[in-house]
Amino acid sequence: MTFPDGLPDNCPLPAAVSCSGMIYMVSLNNPVHEQDCLSQAERGRAIDATGDNACIRHGLSVFPDFASCSHQQSLFPRLGKYIAIARLDPRHGKILQTPAKCNPLHMTWWPCKDVERNLLFSMAEV
Structure with a gap:
């Protein structure tokens, strides 16, 4: 994987x-735009993070189910009003559960280099 x-290092x-x-x-956005699929690091945020947090800032915040994603959305409305879903397989990268204080089901996805992230997503049905 690239x-x-x-x-x-170690990310x-x-x-x-x-x-x-x-x-x-x-x-x-609906449909999901490229900008919706940028990591915190790609947005120039949290560049002073260290250790595991530095690596986590280079991944995307995702969730294993609609309920945990909807919970995140309710905690941080500025993130957006849509919930998108994607089916990932090994060619799309690596993933890890990275619990947050407010959301224990938070996960981090590190997409492979050439993955067109936004094209993987469609709007989730409630």
Whole structure:
């Protein structure tokens, strides 16, 4: 697997596994735009993060089910009003459960370099 340039050492995190199955993500746009699929690092945010957090900032926040994604959306409405779903497989990268205080089911997805992230997503049906 080839990942985007600029990832910190040991990133994706060593415990990350090959993608497999459905993920959910909060999106500002319908359909999902390329900008909706940028990591915090790609947006120039949290560049002072260290350790595992530095690596996590290079991945995308995703969730294993609609309910946990909807919970995140309710906590942080600025993230967007849409919930998108994608089916990932090993060619799409690596993923790891990275629990957050407010959302224990939070996951981080590190997409492979040439994955057109936004094209994988469609709007989730409630």
